[in-house]
Amino acid sequence: MLNYRNGLADMPSYDVVERPWEIKINANECNMSLPPLVEERVMNRLGTVAFNRYPNEQYDDLRDQIARNFSMQRENVLIGSGSSEIIEKLFYCFGGSPEAKIVYPQPSFSMYKIYAKAAEATGVPVDLNPEDYSLDIDKFIQTVNEEKATLAVICNPNNPTGNAFTVEEIEKIASNIDCAFLVDEAYMEFYGQTAVRLLAKYPNMIIARTFSKAYGLASCRVGYMLADEKIVEMIDKSYMPYHMNVLSLVTADICYQMRQEFVPHIQIMISERKRMQEELKKLPGVKVFPSETNFILVHYDKAQELNALFESKGIGVRHFGDAPGLKDCLRISMGRREENDIWYSYFKAFTEGRA
Numbered sequence: 234m235l236n237y238r239n240g241l242a243d244m245p246s247y248d249v250v251e252r253p254w255e256i257k258i259n260a261n262e263c264n265m266s267l268p269p270l271v272e273e274r275v276m277n278r279l280g281t282v283a284f285n286r287y288p289n290e291q292y293d294d295l296r297d298q299i300a301r302n303f304s305m306q307r308e309n310v311l312i313g314s315g316s317s318e319i320i321e322k323l324f325y326c327f328g329g330s331p332e333a334k335i336v337y338p339q340p341s342f343s344m345y346k347i348y349a350k351a352a353e354a355t356g357v358p359v360d361l362n363p364e365d366y367s368l369d370i371d372k373f374i375q376t377v378n379e380e381k382a383t384l385a386v387i388c389n390p391n392n393p394t395g396n397a398f399t400v401e402e403i404e405k406i407a408s409n410i411d412c413a414f415l416v417d418e419a420y421m422e423f424y425g426q427t428a429v430r431l432l433a434k435y436p437n438m439i440i441a442r443t444f445s446k447a448y449g450l451a452s453c454r455v456g457y458m459l460a461d462e463k464i465v466e467m468i469d470k471s472y473m474p475y476h477m478n479v480l481s482l483v484t485a486d487i488c489y490q491m492r493q494e495f496v497p498h499i500q501i502m503i504s505e506r507k508r509m510q511e512e513l514k515k516l517p518g519v520k521v522f523p524s525e526t527n528f529i530l531v532h533y534d535k536a537q538e539l540n541a542l543f544e545s546k547g548i549g550v551r552h553f554g555d556a557p558g559l560k561d562c563l564r565i566s567m568g569r570r571e572e573n574d575i576w577y578s579y580f581k582a583f584t585e586g587r588a
């Protein structure tokens with residue numbers, strides 16, 4: 234008998250169709266490798282790693298470096314295996330029973346719902362406005378307070394819709410709720426605005442960031458959170474000792490030191506997004522949502538057929554099936570310019586009945 238824990242059999246899996254795509258634009262990864270100067274430094278650094286030791290110093294070095302950048306202390310920074318691990322731990326730490334309510338917008342990052350379930354908490358989605366995915370801030374605040382939520386989550390800019398909320402809107406939420414408040418800033422580098430300055434004023438706030446998107450380091454699984462040291466201390470209890478491996482730590486450390494080198498990459502991704510938004514707007518029947526990220530969400534009546542065409546051409550985009558608020562939508566991550574030209578040519582041909 235395999236007696237798994239309660240609820241595990243009913244847990245949904247992260248439902249991304251993966252295969253060796255010719256053009257992989259389904260996971261909002263950066264479609265360029267590391268800047269050559271950074272790669273060289275990383276390779277040299279990896280050659281000096283002490284493989285026989287637990288990575289204590291390297292963990293604190295990365296925390297210190299991140300803390301310095303925000304004029305904070307090491308105690309305000311926690312590193313995770315991607316911000317996914319951090320988010321999962323936050324849900325775990327503020328969850329634990331069905332009475333623990335975790336409020337997040339919908340549609341948003343699909344994992345919030347799954348982490349809430351995994352944490353045995355109750356996920357409470359607040360629907361975004363179906364027209365433009367804007368958030369009714371008052372409704373969100375009211376839900377958090379009425380549900381006596383233990384954790385409120387905003388993804389800013391929001392995945393998969395692409396739109397962003399202003400720091401003023403984030404502050405309005407922070408100042409009207411009194412539970413833990415996570416702002417998931419996975420795409421912040423493409424938006425340029427952050428709620429970090431609010432941390433000093435609202436000690437219940439937590440910011441999560443990742444190296445997976447703008448830094449193109451998805452393979453290493455590194456993310457971090459910034460928060461009051463009391464929160465960091467509590468969340469840290471949910472981690473295994475030495476939970477980060479040294480290869481990821483030293484790689485992220487160098488990428489962070491050399492983050493100026495990534496600015497041109499980020500600018501390329503932003504300009505490609507702008508270019509493709511304009512191109513997509515020319516296609517009949519295609520609704521292009523505003524985006525402050527490295528991806529574009531479109532609504533198209535024949536999204537499912539178009540997705541099948543893309544798949545047949547080896548192009549992987551994200552289709553959401555019947556997920557709430559995302560019917561007939563596709564999320565397309567920005568590839569390199571030549572990749573974008575290819576998927577666009579199929580999209581255009583499809584709308585013209587030529588494919």
Ligand SMILES: *Cc1c(COP(=O)(O)O)cnc(C)c1O
Pocket residue numbers: 261314315316317318342388392417419442443444445446451454455456
């Ligand atoms: C990609 C993403 C993350 C986490 O990515 P990691 O690779 O685990 O750091 C977190 N939140 C959102 C909204 C994302 O899109």
